[in-house]
Amino acid sequence: MSLTAKARRGLKLIADITGNFLLDKRVRRQLSARNPTTPAQYEAILYFADDPSSAYQVRQWFGPMRKLSERHPVAVLVHKATTAAAIMKDCPLPVYLTSGINEVEQFVNAHGVRAVFYVNNNQANFTVLRLTGPAHIHLSHGESDKVSMASNQLKAYDFSFIAGEASRQRILANVPRLDPDKLVEIGRPQLDDVVETPPSNDAGRVKVLYAPTWEGDRDAMAYGSVVSHGPALVRALLADPRYRLIFRPHPRTGVRLRTHGESVKLIDSLIASAVKKSPDAGHYRDHDPDFNGAMAHADICICDISAMAMDWLPRGKPLLITKPIEPAAVVDPRGITSVVPVLEAADADRTPSVLDDLRSRPISVEQLDLIRHHFGETDAGASTQRFLLAVDRAMQESSL
Structure with missing residues (x-):
């Protein structure tokens, strides 16, 4: 490396540190200005150590945590300033930046924290887990058949709040020596957040939500369809005047594989071109941090093996799952693809006719059974009540 290159590298490092x-x-x-002027006693904290590209994981718990805060005050602690800046505008709870374990420990001790919630398995979680006072509770950030849903890391937490029987069976079958009592079924509280269908001038078009997941961090997790299915699927739907497309790619798409990010850009350009030609068609890319709005708006959903697929199920509307083209992608033979219709990559350009056939048939009994298997009771408010009672029990046990 030349002296000039070394100098540039040093200057960049200094600039990064200063920035x-x-x-x-x-x-x-900014956080000090938005948070309560008198520090409250926070009985629970939602701890998040990831960067803004993963903020969707913590955002989806804002609703349930807001409900919890009515009986147990809750604060959100984030590890990175960039993430705090990203979520402070839409987070309904106090947000605090705790960049190191010392700050976290001081916060826990000063505010009487009795429970710490985690939405993923970030390595920084395991530093916080050394605190022996509060109950440590893993929440995950969705229910799905993805292989990542059964991790040996779950043993580190006092409790793992899971959606239902399907999750319990998946974890116990794949994580040996895990105490079954650590698994607490709460359903999916996010499904209790009712979103009214927004008014739209759809001219009778059927609204299709295409919500592909990201490329995953390894071949076993390669469920994303935005490259294999996306362009052909989108072109076919945009060309059919009976359909309106809502495109909502996973926020992390393209983080690991550039081709996936490029495919999102291509689809964006296809949508922009279609809207320019026919503004009344109403096709759009959904950028809302909350996915519930797009789900409420749509009549039918096309997605990959993901939490989006599971969250769509209780809506009782048609669902189409893309089949991964990666041979190493782990697909549960008894999972969602054994019940819900599957779209092959080779058939992506036939998507409108596939949807025609799907819409002509009622939702199968097997699909309704799948909802109960994954979420248990799905009546309005049922999951939220299970969540709140589970937190009460966990706090009581931690104080014994």
Whole structure:
């Protein structure tokens, strides 16, 4: 490396450090202004250590945590200033930046924290897990047949709140020596957040939500269809005047594989071109942080093996699952693809006719049984009540 290159590298490092310091300072000042002037006693904290590209994981718990805060005050603790800056505008709870374990420990001790919630298995979680006072509760960020849903890391938490019997069976079958009593079924509280269908001038078009997942962090997790199915599927739907397309790709699409990010850009351009030619068609890319709006708006959903598929199931509307083209992708033979119709990549350009056939048939009994197997009771408010009671029990046990 030349002296000039070394100098540039050193200057960039200094600039990055200075930029991070200034951002940290600015974010803490903003958080201080938005948080309660008198520090409250927070009985629970939602801890999140990831960067903004993964903020969807914590955002989907804002609703249930807001409900929990009515009986047990809740704060959100984030590890990175960039993430705090990203979520502070839409988070309904106090947000605090705790960049290291010392700050987390001071917060826990100062505010009487009795429970710490985690929505993933970030390595930074395991530093916080050394605190022996509060109950440590893993929440995950969705229910799905993905292979990542059964992890040996679950043993580290006092409890793992899971959706239902399907999750219990999946975990116990794949994680040996895990105490079954650590698994607490709560359903899916997010499904209790009712979103009214927004008014739209759809001219009688059937609204199709295409919500592909990301490429995954390894071949076993390669469920994403945005490259294999996406362009052909989108072109076919945009060309059919009976359909309106809502495109909602996973926020992390393209983080690991550039081709997936490029495919999202291609689909965006196809939608923009279609809207320019026919503004009344109403096709759009959904950028809302909350996925419930797009789900409420849509009549039918096309997605991959993912939590989006599971969250769509209780709506009782037609669902089509894409089949992964990666041979190493782990597909549960008794999972969602054994019940819900599957779209092969080779048939992506025939999507409108596939949807015609799907819409002509009633939702199968097997699909309704799948809902109960994954979520248990899905009546309005049922999951939220199970969640709140589970938190009460966990706090009581931690205080014994």
